[in-house]
Amino acid sequence: MPCSSILQVVDLLAPYQRGGKIGLFGGAGVGKTVLIMELINNVAKAHGWSLRDESKCALVYGQMNEPPGAGARARVGLTGLTVAEHFRDAEGQDVLLFIDNIFRFTQANSEAIYVPADDLTDPAPATTFAHLDATTVLSRQISELGIYPAVDPLDSTSRxxxxxxxxxxxxxxxPVVQKVLQNYKNLQDIIAILGMDExxxxDKLTVARARKIQRFLSQPFHVAEVFTGAPGKYVELKxxxxxxxGVLDGKYxxxxxxxxxxxGGIEEVIAKAEKIAKESAS
Structure with a gap:
């Protein structure tokens, strides 16, 4: 059964499974922590907002200056798992458990995993793939385009x-969305050398639609409002x-x-397009 994250790029292309294990992969500075915060915000408000006055949060800490082997850093992951199992088994609740990040836990003894030098073949992330029901990969190239969340729609997967x-x-x-994006990726070398005119x-239509899809997969975060000044948006899966x-069919x-x-949704897109057209006309 899918668990809605209310993030377009995740729910559409690499949906999460209720009760499943999810890996969040990305190098330093591409937005893993902000994405985790937004997932917590969205899931809490979508599935537990009526209980907002009741405490449903447990924090377990293992400080970096503590001994890694026999100290709290090696036990904090297992302690957090025990707390989550208590809420699930004893109180019958749906539990959202984040481990940030599991590589430091393995060193001491998302799942959010630090990817050294953005290399997904590094043993830290590579050994984890087989145990996951979904992987969300953050891309530095997408981040550099200013598209957030910087989720790579081609590398991210879900069972x-x-x-x-x-x-x-x-x-x-x-799959058609991914195919259009893959075709665009294949054409980028030709565009860089010869230009769009060739x-x-x-192919020009494919590029135009792919660029729209790429930017439509961006989404303002509620937890980033204080930094961007733009209000966060929820987008339902349907x-x-x-x-x-509609984008694939050429409606837009x-x-x-x-x-x-x-x-947010397509209605906001149309409203923004009309606003841009009026500003251009004036």
């Missing part, structure tokens, strides 16, 4: 991508699927790229 779990519409949309009309299917080919950047 939930099945028509029996997600439904036919979602299952049919996600592409066929079909709305995401319908919106991206006439919209500018900036109209799909850092917005």
């Amino acid at each position: 939930m991508l099945s028509p029996h779990v997600l439904g036919e519409e979602h299952y049919n949309t996600a 592409l066929s009309e079909d 709305e995401s699927v319908n919106s991206f299917q 080919d006439d919209l500018l790229e900036q109209s799909v950047y850092m917005v």
Whole structure:
């Protein structure tokens, strides 16, 4: 059963499984901590907002200056797991457990995992892949484009991508979105050397739609409002699927790229496009 994160790029292309294990992979400075904070915010408000006055948080600390082997750093992960199991088994609750990060735990003795030099083949992340139900990979290249969350839609994976779990519409949309992005990636070397003018009309259309998809996968975070000044947005899965299917079908080919950047649902995209058009006309 999928667990909605209310993040378009995750729910559409690499959905999380309720009760599953998720790996969050990324190098330093690409937004892992902010993404974790937003996931906590979204899941807490979406699934437990009616209980906001009751304490549902337990914090376990192992300080970096403590002895790693026999001290708290080696035990803090197991202690946190025990607390989570208590809430699940004794109180019958759905529990969201974050370990940030599991590589330091293994050194001492998301899952959020630090990826040395952005290398996913490093033993730290590579040995973890087989144990996970979903992987969310953060890309420095996407981060440098100013697209957040900087989730790589091609490297991120999920075992939930099945028509029996997600439904036919979602299952049919996600691979096509990834195919368009992959085709764009394959064309980038040609564009860099020869320019857009040397592409066929079909390839130009692929590039235009891929760039819209890439920017539409961005989403303002609630926990980042104090830094960006932009209000956070929730986007439900059904709305995401319908919106991206519309992009694939060419319904929004006439919209500018900036109209799909850092917005919520497709209605906000259309409203932003109209605003940009009015400003340009004046």
